[in-house]
Amino acid sequence: MAHTKKTATPAPAAPVVTSTDVKKFEAIGQPVITEKTMALIQNHNQVTVKVNSASNKTEIKLAFEAIYKVKVANVRIVNVRPHSTRRGGRYQGQVPGFKKAIVTLQEGEALDLFKE
Numbered sequence: 001m002a003h004t005k006k007t008a009t010p011a012p013a014a015p016v017v018t019s020t021d022v023k024k025f026e027a028i029g030q031p032v033i034t035e036k037t038m039a040l041i042q043n044h045n046q047v048t049v050k051v052n053s054a055s056n057k058t059e060i061k062l063a064f065e066a067i068y069k070v071k072v073a074n075v076r077i078v079n080v081r082p083h084s085t086r087r088g089g090r091y092q093g094q095v096p097g098f099k100k101a102i103v104t105l106q107e108g109e110a111l112d113l114f115k116e
Contacts, residue, residue, distance in 0.1 A: 024063040027055040031113045032100055040102070047111055051077070051101045060101050070111050074104040 029050035031037075037048040051060055057075040064072050082097035105111060 023059070024066050027052050027059050027063040028067065045105045045107070045109070047103045047105065047113065049101055049103065051099050053099045055099070055101075057101075060103065064103055068111055070109045071106040072103055073106045076102045076104075078102070 029052065032048040032050060040046040040048060055063075057077060060077075061072045061075050064070065064075075078100050080098050080100060083095050084092060085095050086092050
C-alpha cells in the first residue's frame with residue numbers, strides 16, 4: 001500500500017490594510033452642518049465636510065469614491081482661518097481654523113450622511 005502525503009490547505013490570509021487605505025479614512029473628517037450646507041445638499045447635490053489639512057483635491061475625491069461608493073464630479077477646497085471671539089463680552093478666546101471641502105456628486109448620485 002502506497003503512502004500518500006497529505007498536505008494541509010493554508011488558512012485564508014487576513015485582509016491586509018495598507019497605508020493608502022488608512023490615508024483615505026484620514027483624509028475625510030466630519031460633515032459641516034449649517035443652513036447653507038444643508039441647502040447645498042438639497043439643491044445642488046453638494047456635500048461639505050471637514051478634511052485633513054494636508055489633503056489635496058485628488059486625495060479627497062479618491063477617498064470619497066472609495067468610502068461612500070459614489071461618483072464625484074468636482075471638489076472645491078476652502079481654508080477657514082482661525083478667528084478670535086469673546087464669551088459673555090469678557091473672556092476672549094480663539095476659534096481654530098480648519099480646511100473644508102465642498103464635494104459635488106455626479107448627477108443621479110446621492111449620499112445620506114445623516115443615517116438614523
